[in-house]
Amino acid sequence: MSVDETSTGLAEQNEPEGEQPPASEITPTNSVVSEEPTDVPSVEQVVTAEVVPNQQVEAATDQHNEGIQILSQRVEQLAALLEEANVLSSDRERIIDRLHQENQQLRAGEISQAVAPLFRDLIRLYDDLKQTGKRFEERADADMKEISRDFKSFCDAVEDVLYRHGVERYEALEGSPFNSKEQKALGVVPTQNAGFDRAIARVVRVGFRTDTKIIRILEAEVFRFTRGAALDEATDNEKAVSADQPTEETGK
Numbered sequence: 001m002s003v004d005e006t007s008t009g010l011a012e013q014n015e016p017e018g019e020q021p022p023a024s025e026i027t028p029t030n031s032v033v034s035e036e037p038t039d040v041p042s043v044e045q046v047v048t049a050e051v052v053p054n055q056q057v058e059a060a061t062d063q064h065n066e067g068i069q070i071l072s073q074r075v076e077q078l079a080a081l082l083e084e085a086n087v088l089s090s091d092r093e094r095i096i097d098r099l100h101q102e103n104q105q106l107r108a109g110e111i112s113q114a115v116a117p118l119f120r121d122l123i124r125l126y127d128d129l130k131q132t133g134k135r136f137e138e139r140a141d142a143d144m145k146e147i148s149r150d151f152k153s154f155c156d157a158v159e160d161v162l163y164r165h166g167v168e169r170y171e172a173l174e175g176s177p178f179n180s181k182e183q184k185a186l187g188v189v190p191t192q193n194a195g196f197d198r199a200i201a202r203v204v205r206v207g208f209r210t211d212t213k214i215i216r217i218l219e220a221e222v223f224r225f226t227r228g229a230a231l232d233e234a235t236d237n238e239k240a241v242s243a244d245q246p247t248e249e250t251g252k
Contacts, residue, residue, distance in 0.1 A: 189221050
C-alpha cells in the first residue's frame with residue numbers, strides 16, 4: 001500500500017460520523033428543476049408586438065406625407081413651367097404679328113415705290129393737257145373752245161385714274177396763307193397791302209398727295225408786302241438833298 005492510500009484511510013477513520021458537510025458544499029446530482037412553459041409570451045414580447053405595428057403605421061404615414069409634399073412640389077413646378085410656356089407663346093405670337101405687319105408695310109412700300117413713276121408720268125401728262133387746253137381757250141375761234149373742252153376732259157380722266165390709285169388733287173385759294181409744308185413758292189408778287197403778305201397770289205400747279213405723303217407739292221406765286229414806288233422815290237430824293245446840303249461843322 002502506498003503512502004497516499006494510507007493517509008487517506010486514516011483521514012476517513014478520524015472523521016466523526018454525525019457531522020454533515022456544509023450545505024454550500026452539497027452538490028445535488030439528481031435535483032429536479034421546474035421550467036416555465038415556452039409557449040406563453042412574456043410582457044416584453046407583448047409590448048414589442050404592440051409597438052412594432054404602431055411604428056410601422058407611423059412610418060407609412062410619414063412616407064405618405066412626404067410623397068404628398070413631393071407631388072405638390074412637382075405640381076407647382078409644372079404650373080410654373082406652364083405659365084412660362086404661356087408667356088413665351090404670347091411673346092412669340094406678338095413677334096409674329098409684328099413681323100407680319102412689317103412685312104406688309106415693306107410690301108406696301110415696295111409697291112408704292114414701283115408705282116410712283118407711273119404717278120409722276122400721269123401728273124406730267126395732266127399738266128401738259130391742262131396747259132394745252134388753256135392755250136386753245138384763249139383763242140377767239142369757237143372750234144378752239146371745243147378743243148379746250150376736250151383737253152379739260154382729258155385732265156379729268158387722268159385725275160380719275162390717279163384717284164382710283166389713292167392719289168387726289170389738292171389746291172389752294174388765292175389769298176390764303178402760304179404753307180411751306182404743302183406748298184412751294186415759285187415767285188414773289190409785290191403788294192402794298194400788308195394783309196396779303198405771305199399769301200397765295202396765284203396757283204401755278206396744283207398738288208397731288210395720298211393719305212400718308214405728298215406726291216407732288218403745290219406750286220404757287222406768293223404775295224410779298226413792299227412800299228409804294230412814290231414813297232420810295234420821295235425817300236430817295238430826301239436822302240440826295242441831305243447829302244448835298246453842307247453841315248454846320250464843316251460849313252461846306
